[in-house]
Amino acid sequence: MAAPAEKPLVLDPKYDDYDFPTTSPVPQPGHPGHTTPEQDEKVKQLRSELEKLGYTQRLDTLTMLRFLRARKFDVEASKSMFVTSEKWRKEFGTDDLAGTFNYEEKAKVFEYYPQYYHKTDKDGRPVYIEKLGKIDLNAMYKITTGERMLQNLVTEYEKLSDPRLPACSRKAGQLMETCCTIMDLKGVGITSVPSVYGYVRQASDISQNYYPERLGKLYLINAPWGFSSVFSVVKGFLDPVTVNKIHVLGSGYQKELLAQVPAENLPVEFGGTCACEGGCELSDMGPWQDPEWARTPKWALPKEGGEAVVHNEDPGIEKPEASA
Structure with missing residues (x-):
């Protein structure tokens, strides 16, 4: 059509x-x-x-x-x-998270499970990176909890909606609604799957069910042997539009990835040239940090008259009809 x-x-x-x-x-x-x-x-x-x-x-x-x-x-x-x-x-409690949640253990958690936004791809989208092969939930749960990990995930989704995507849209001069996601599968083996499946499934459900239409492109890099064969079967169950966004790449992923993400925006460990001071994983660099494109997110603005935002009511609770 x-x-x-x-x-x-x-x-x-x-x-x-x-x-x-x-x-x-x-x-x-x-x-x-x-x-x-x-x-x-x-x-x-x-x-x-x-x-x-x-x-x-x-x-x-x-x-x-x-x-x-x-x-x-x-x-x-x-x-x-x-x-x-x-x-x-x-x-x-999503509406309150973006302005109040403090993930002070982030640096320690990232030693086992880096998840971060970092600059933009050639289309102007925010780049989101996850390194699944380093997940060690047992070690992580000594530092944080599964609930706080999900709270951080949701907080970052809220910040994606505002201020990240609006800032990227201003810089690109056109609407940016999606991300370019890089999922590094290096080190992921069959034995590590059961221990992380529960969390990854919860994270995936939150993404699909509550933040729809946010995936622009997905690069699965360092895919282990046999992964492509499994994915070819899975593709039959996916919407063709979604399938076209997913690229499964082995260890020789750099050329295709660099065709989508400028070298200066891609961390060195993935074949780019970016080496942020203090590490790309914790820098949160992007147009949303640039005064030329960034604006105070709406959730951080003071409410009119000091009143809180009226949250949507639960439609499962019937409201009494107003009296005449």
Whole structure:
């Protein structure tokens, strides 16, 4: 299906307050700036149905489009996904994490499981790196807890939404909604899988269910022997759009990876030339640290009149009708 002609995002003044570009560089139907009139109507329909359930937060157009794309523009399925996400956010305490969570043990945890954002790829996306082969949960749980690891993961997802992606969008001059993810499988063996499976599954579920449409490209590097064969079977169960984003590479990954990530933005250990002072893993370098592109994230701004943000209510609790 050909993408519709590029057009401005249809904004809703009640919810849309963007200070960054809102046209996606991806000329595909359903992406901002490339929507059809039918898709624009489904945004309004989804938002209206969520308003009827009492939701007031995260109803902006870009968010509505991400949830709709994740469910092939099935409004009912998208509504269910959003409701489930909001229920999880309330139970997990997500809205308060970005401004309050302090992962003071990060440097020690990263000795066993580095997970970090670092600069951008050639398309302007944030680069996210994980080194799965170094995971040692037994050692990590002497330093931290599984709950705090997930809290850190969620905090970083919140910071991805704001300030990272908005800063990248301003610098690129077009909307950045996704990441370029590098997962280093060096050292991952069959024996290490069971011990990390539970955490990785939880992390994957959070990503897919509550932060949809954030994957731009995924490079699985240093894939062990036989991994490609297994993945070729798994591909049959994945959406073709997702499959096209995934690149499984062995130890000779540098050429393909450097075709996507500039050498000056890629850490030396992966074949790039970047060597941040204190280590790339802890630097958090990127446009979100540059005053020219960075802005104070909305979650860090003082609330009007000192009032807290009104969180979405749990639609499972019926509200009494207002008296006449």
